Amino acid sequence: MPKAHLALIVGRGALPRAVAEVQETSPLVCALEGHDPDQLGVDIRFRIEHLGSLLEQLHERGVAEVCFCGAITRPEIDPAQIDAATAPMVPVLAAAVAGGEDSALRAVLGLFEGAGFTVRAAHELAPKLLPKVGVLSTAQPGPDVAGALPAAQAVSGAQGAADLGQACVVRAGRVIAREDARGTDAMLSDLVGGASTASLGDDPFGAMLDLAGEALDTAADWLSGPDAPKRAGGFLFKAPKPGQDLRVDLPTIGPDTARLAARAGLDGIVIAAGGVMVLNLEDVRRTLDQAGMFLWVH
Numbered sequence: 001m002p003k004a005h006l007a008l009i010v011g012r013g014a015l016p017r018a019v020a021e022v023q024e025t026s027p028l029v030c031a032l033e034g035h036d037p038d039q040l041g042v043d044i045r046f047r048i049e050h051l052g053s054l055l056e057q058l059h060e061r062g063v064a065e066v067c068f069c070g071a072i073t074r075p076e077i078d079p080a081q082i083d084a085a086t087a088p089m090v091p092v093l094a095a096a097v098a099g100g101e102d103s104a105l106r107a108v109l110g111l112f113e114g115a116g117f118t119v120r121a122a123h124e125l126a127p128k129l130l131p132k133v134g135v136l137s138t139a140q141p142g143p144d145v146a147g148a149l150p151a152a153q154a155v156s157g158a159q160g161a162a163d164l165g166q167a168c169v170v171r172a173g174r175v176i177a178r179e180d181a182r183g184t185d186a187m188l189s190d191l192v193g194g195a196s197t198a199s200l201g202d203d204p205f206g207a208m209l210d211l212a213g214e215a216l217d218t219a220a221d222w223l224s225g226p227d228a229p230k231r232a233g234g235f236l237f238k239a240p241k242p243g244q245d246l247r248v249d250l251p252t253i254g255p256d257t258a259r260l261a262a263r264a265g266l267d268g269i270v271i272a273a274g275g276v277m278v279l280n281l282e283d284v285r286r287t288l289d290q291a292g293m294f295l296w297v298h
Contacts, residue, residue, distance in 0.1 A: 004028035006120070007063040009112075010042075011035040011070030014279050015252055019069050019126045028061055030054065035072050048075045048093065051108075052085030055115045066112055068248040069122040071183070074104060105248050121247040122277065129252075129277040131297050136285055139294040141268055145235055148173050149270065149298065152237035160241025166251045169266065171234030184238060184253065188260035232265035235294075239272035246275070254279035258287040258295075268294030 007028040010016035016037035020027055030044040031037065046054045058066070077093060086093075092107050109119055123130045135141065152170045155178065159165045165179030167187065179187045238251050253269065253276060261269055268288065271278070276297075278284055288295050 004061050004063055006065045006067065006125075007058055007061070009066055009068045010037045010040070011072035012037060013071045013252075014038045014254060015069045015071075015122060015277070016040050018129060018279055019067060019122050022126045022128070027067075028058070028063060030058075031070075032072055032075065035070065037070050047081060049078060049081035049086055050083050051093070051111065052087070052089055053083055055112070055117075056085055058117065059115075063117065065118045065120050067120045067122055067125055068105075068109075106245060109245065109248060119247050121250065123250055124247075128281075129279070130274060131271075131278050131281055133273045133297050135294060135296050136281075137268070137293065137295040138289045139268065139292050141235070141270070141294045141296050144173070145268070145270065145294075145296070148235075149237070151175065152235075152270070153239065156237055156239050157242050160239075160244065166241055167236060167238040169234055169236055169264070171232065171266075176234065179238075184236070184251075185256055185260055188236070188257065188264050191264035192260060234266050236261050236266055236269045237271075238269070238276050240275040251276040252279060253277075253284065255283040255287060258284045258291075258293075262287065262291040262293060266293065268296065270296045270298050273297050 004027055005025065006023065007030055008016055008020060010029055010031050012035050014037070016029065017040040020029065020040055028043050029037070029040060030046060031042045033045050033047050036042055036045075044054065044057060082090060089111055092111060095107060112119060148170045151173065152168055152175065155168045155175045156166065159168065159178055165181070165187075167179040167184045168175050169177040169187070169191065177187050177191055236257070238253060240246060240251055244250075251271070253271065258269070285295060
């Protein structure tokens with residue numbers, strides 16, 4: 001049986017591959033059922049009801065370290081599916097699923113640490129995912145952006161403290177959109193789709209939305225063509241939640257975020273230095289430069 005020192009416990013998206021491809025030795029990739037990552041082979045698929053058995057498999061494979069990366073939808077627990085190795089964990093798992101996102105993550109991390117595994121952060125294993133401090137785009141943020149940052153930071157912090165989201169959109173000194181459980185790209189898609197400012201400000205935590213693939217057009221021609229979005233101004237702000245365990249669920253943006261921010265007519269993106277990972281930084285920078293937008297790592 002092949003041995004692996006590191007296992008990635010993965011969900012959907014591009015982050016797992018970004019972490020895996022910079023490791024000297026291929027990690028063991030373990031995906032929650034129904035949450036396969038983008039363009040990365042999966043070695044083990046598991047159900048949350050079989051978590052105890054997964055921990056045993058990891059020990060058998062020689063795993064000493066684990067890294068959680070990728071997006072997941074909190075699973076429902078089917079009592080009939082719980083196996084013998086997982087049964088002793090049921091009280092912890094039940095409390096985790098019933099609680100907020102952060103409490104669930106802490107509970108699962110505790111189970112892995114209690115089983116003897118060291119938890120490594122994605123940005124620790126792939127440090128280039130954390131960009132350097134400064135303005136990384138050709139366009140520069142204006143003084144109005146610096147002036148609006150305290151409001152953005154306060155709203156983002158309040159959302160995080162309530163376990164609700166890690167990002168918001170500020171326009172003309174006013175927060176017009178807030179991230180909910182659907183994520184940053186869904187929030188931006190609401191703006192692209194013409195959601196009203198009033199409804200976003202008064203009730204930003206709406207129903208689940210299945211983002212259509214068409215909304216994430218991979219071509220950049222629209223950025224400067226006749227169909228280019230009207231620039232309404234404002235910026236996306238993203239930062240970790242207060243007190244967040246930075247070993248897991250560190251905020252992330254990528255090319256899709258940049259494209260949607262451009263479609264929403266924003267002037268740029270501000271992210272917290274050392275607290276937000278950027279996938280495919282060059283693609284993000286190219287997209288923002290083509291749209292005349294800024295990227296500020298503050």
